[in-house]
Amino acid sequence: MTKVLVSDPIDQAGIDILSQVAQVDLRTGLPPEQLREIIGDYDALMIRSGTTVTADIIEAADKLRIIGRAGVGVDNVDVPAATKRGVLVVNSPEGNTIAAAEHALALMLSLSRHVPHAHASTMAGGWDRKTYVGNELYKKKLGVVGLGKIGSHVARVATAMGMELLAYDPFVSPERAQQMQVKLLPLAELFAEADYITLHLPRTPDTENLVNAALLRTMKPTARLVNCARGGIVDEAALAEAVEQGVIAGAALDVYAKEPLAADSPLRTVRERLVLTPHLGASTTEAQENVAIDVAEQIRDVLLGLPARSAVNIPGLNAEVMEQLKPHLQLAETLGQLVSQLAGGAISELEVRLQGEFASHPTQPLVVAALKGMLSTALGDSINYVNASLEAKDRGIHVLEVKDAASRDYAGGSLQLSSRSSKGNHSVTGAVFADGELRVTSIDEFPVNVTPSRHMLFTRHRDMPGIIGQIGSVLGEHNVNIASMQVGRRIVRGDAVMVLSLDDPIPPSLLACVHAINGIQEAHPVTL
Numbered sequence: 001m002t003k004v005l006v007s008d009p010i011d012q013a014g015i016d017i018l019s020q021v022a023q024v025d026l027r028t029g030l031p032p033e034q035l036r037e038i039i040g041d042y043d044a045l046m047i048r049s050g051t052t053v054t055a056d057i058i059e060a061a062d063k064l065r066i067i068g069r070a071g072v073g074v075d076n077v078d079v080p081a082a083t084k085r086g087v088l089v090v091n092s093p094e095g096n097t098i099a100a101a102e103h104a105l106a107l108m109l110s111l112s113r114h115v116p117h118a119h120a121s122t123m124a125g126g127w128d129r130k131t132y133v134g135n136e137l138y139k140k141k142l143g144v145v146g147l148g149k150i151g152s153h154v155a156r157v158a159t160a161m162g163m164e165l166l167a168y169d170p171f172v173s174p175e176r177a178q179q180m181q182v183k184l185l186p187l188a189e190l191f192a193e194a195d196y197i198t199l200h201l202p203r204t205p206d207t208e209n210l211v212n213a214a215l216l217r218t219m220k221p222t223a224r225l226v227n228c229a230r231g232g233i234v235d236e237a238a239l240a241e242a243v244e245q246g247v248i249a250g251a252a253l254d255v256y257a258k259e260p261l262a263a264d265s266p267l268r269t270v271r272e273r274l275v276l277t278p279h280l281g282a283s284t285t286e287a288q289e290n291v292a293i294d295v296a297e298q299i300r301d302v303l304l305g306l307p308a309r310s311a312v313n314i315p316g317l318n319a320e321v322m323e324q325l326k327p328h329l330q331l332a333e334t335l336g337q338l339v340s341q342l343a344g345g346a347i348s349e350l351e352v353r354l355q356g357e358f359a360s361h362p363t364q365p366l367v368v369a370a371l372k373g374m375l376s377t378a379l380g381d382s383i384n385y386v387n388a389s390l391e392a393k394d395r396g397i398h399v400l401e402v403k404d405a406a407s408r409d410y411a412g413g414s415l416q417l418s419s420r421s422s423k424g425n426h427s428v429t430g431a432v433f434a435d436g437e438l439r440v441t442s443i444d445e446f447p448v449n450v451t452p453s454r455h456m457l458f459t460r461h462r463d464m465p466g467i468i469g470q471i472g473s474v475l476g477e478h479n480v481n482i483a484s485m486q487v488g489r490r491i492v493r494g495d496a497v498m499v500l501s502l503d504d505p506i507p508p509s510l511l512a513c514v515h516a517i518n519g520i521q522e523a524h525p526v527t528l
């Protein structure tokens, strides 16, 4: 029975989808040791930000095929460890964009009008209309740090509210900024000029403690900071001090370096001008339904052997690409299997050559498929689209990608894999015909026209009378039935290749007999 563990609270719509294909166990709040103990039973894990999936947990996850993050941030998952183990990581990049953007705007407005403090004071019996005089956002400068999906939505709404938009995002082009009516500035200038600053960038080694005491001191004393992105980007102790001492006019945080926020955090001692929420950015009914459906559908599909649309650790290989390139990926995988079995030893270099029309396809997915096929000979099922590139890199395999659009052999182009190993060099070429059928079109530069089949025998031999008959006899003696046979040669009585498609596997004793035939130079059994 396929089993999915859901270790954080997710919307029922997601559970319903998962239940179509698996037994779903909802166990929230598990301590790490307990999660490690039980994870070995599960094929899939669905989480939010509450579960931290460490390398240790992934190590214990013997059956795990996919980790689904019902949200955006995967910083609570050790993605490199998952990739190494061939575990797919998926998320929902857009399901909570609006919720997070609206929360950032809510925090900005709350700060400006002292909503939380005025509310608390009124609830406590007060009627204080003097202390809580606020500021308008209209005509103020808003600095957006990180102009991605959430930052862009904040910018759009803020523009509509009459704010002047500044932004810092090293990966956004001036054209895009102009289109959004946003003025791009260096980070230091943005901090010095803005009246409000809102953070919408990921936490990475580069952005850790980006907003520190020194940067806070460059802000206007009337300016306010909002962080609805990730904890750790802001130095919390420095921020508490800056708000307390009036270095800045206020701050609002939804995310923290360590969550839940420690009881003794210096932030909890700031009484005024600081608004804190417990990571509520994505907590709307709408967003929770969106992300739960988005991620549960991907888990369901992957468990059914289909591709995922938002894979974090196989870039460039989403469901759309997989569908469009299905036969081409299949060809690359088959040629990878073929070339590794012809090589018969550790391959040190693989050249992937996209010829003619093939050169119009994205290279990366085809290279990954070729590597998956190539490595599957030695690594079996443990190799997949997730870890193929990494495994090849770890094995020191040098991968070359060549696009040769000018080559004209078949209407749809062709794909050639050439391997270099201690035992020699081999190359195989294949094409996808109009009916979607795969063909091997050359082996070691000898032209052939072979439909790949489960059991095959490839020989390299002298083109001389009687040799084909002898091979046929040997196969017959071993009760191995020949389904089809092809010979490819360049010159009469020179070297030739023969490809036999067989109905039965090749026993080792048969191979020894083939090798013993006079004129046979190489014989390679291939199983696809």
Ligand SMILES: NC(=O)c1ccc[n+]([C@@H]2O[C@H](COP(=O)([O-])OP(=O)(O)OC[C@H]3O[C@@H](n4cnc5c(N)ncnc54)[C@H](O)[C@@H]3O)[C@@H](O)[C@H]2O)c1
Pocket: 072, 073, 074, 093, 096, 097, 100, 145, 146, 147, 148, 149, 150, 151, 168, 169, 170, 171, 172, 200, 201, 202, 203, 206, 207, 228, 229, 230, 254, 255, 279, 280, 281, 282, 283
């Ligand atoms: N509080 C919440 O509940 C909540 C909800 C959803 C998302 N998030 C977080 O919000 C953040 C933004 O999410 P998104 O969906 O908009 O992501 P996104 O990938 O669409 O946008 C991130 C932007 O940050 C930019 N960026 C990267 N490094 C930068 C740097 N050093 N300086 C400035 N900009 C940089 C990128 O170019 C990109 O444009 C993420 O950290 C995400 O985890 C929080």
Ligand SMILES: O=C(O)[C@H](O)COP(=O)(O)O
Pocket: 048, 049, 050, 070, 071, 072, 073, 074, 096, 279, 280, 281, 282, 283
């Ligand atoms: O990255 C995200 O999607 C947000 O931080 C939301 O986290 P949550 O799913 O724990 O609410």
